[in-house]
Amino acid sequence: MAFDLFSLDQLILVLGQITLLVLAGLLILALISAILIVFSIRTGRMVFPHLFLAGMALVEGVIRAFCGLLGVEDRELTEFVIRLHNRFNQGKFDRIPAKDKAIFLPQCLRSAKCPAHLTPEGLICQRCMLCDIGRSIDALEAQGYHVHIVPGSTFIKRLVKAEKPKAIIGVGCLMEVREGLMLADRLGLVSMGVITLKDGCIETLVNWTIINELAAGGANLEALPSVKAIE
Ligand code: SF4
The missing domain is CATH 3.40.50 (Rossmann fold)
Structure with a gap:
């Protein structure tokens, strides 16, 4: 029984660590995507569009928040996404x-x-x-x-x-x-x-x-x- 409880604790710990890792990965993806989007909007050159397209599909809300912090308005970002979609x-x-x-x-x-x-x-x-x-x-x-x-x-x-x-x-x-x-x-x-x-x-x-x-x-x-x- 003691072994079972230990295993359950271990399992919960591992699951918690995996969840944290996934969340950290998504946050990093969102931040990188936001930086690439801001760079692309400001310079007119799209860099690694597949990366931020994947980011938008996964964590659009977080990317919008990061872009907002980096000075890109919601409307500007939406126009950019449409341009990207067309491309x-x-x-x-x-x-x-x-x-x-x-x-x-x-x-x-x-x-x-x-x-x-x-x-x-x-x-x-x-x-x-x-x-x-x-x-x-x-x-x-x-x-x-x-x-x-x-x-x-x-x-x-x-x-x-x-x-x-x-x-x-x-x-x-x-x-x-x-x-x-x-x-x-x-x-x-x-x-x-x-x-x-x-x-x-x-x-x-x-x-x-x-x-x-x-x-x-x-x-x-x-x-x-x-x-x-x-x-
Ligand atoms: S050109 Fe055609 S769409 Fe435009 S106002 Fe005339 S009938 Fe309407």
Whole structure:
């Protein structure tokens, strides 16, 4: 019995030590990831992106806390994560033909006087040219893209289920894009995110150069100002 108790104590001690080691390892990974992220954001050069991507998958909250201490705002970090996500997906995205890809535009990009009506496929652009969607949609569709103007993520989920695209470009505000990319990952879709220039419900803006270059394929992501575009 005494031997059993001794063994149990020993086991608990070993388990405690292993837990502490794992926690210390995760903390070190988070700290290194945060330093690499801050360096990458400040210099525009991504160093060991796989390492901090692994860190973000394991201990995102701790990395965000470290980045905050190192002077990186939450928004800046989220933009960086989206840029990183695009960079990792770009090769796969470019290899998929446009006919198997969809572009989801938020309805807030439209003019306040937009005459389009809501349908199960989203809003059907009338090409009234009151907003930039009308000036870009034909060229994107001519490449083979399925372009949808949607009021929210429920439409995206339904259209993805119905059309089964292999890849998507999602446009939206920062959190919409972040959550949309996570959803696309869970659905096994190759996704690229573009953040709108200003948040809001009507007449928001996006950098169409970025959308067009991503859609055309082979975009030099490093040369683009950022997924968030020119301010
Ligand atoms: S161009 Fe299309 S999306 Fe833009 S306001 Fe006109 S109908 Fe609406």
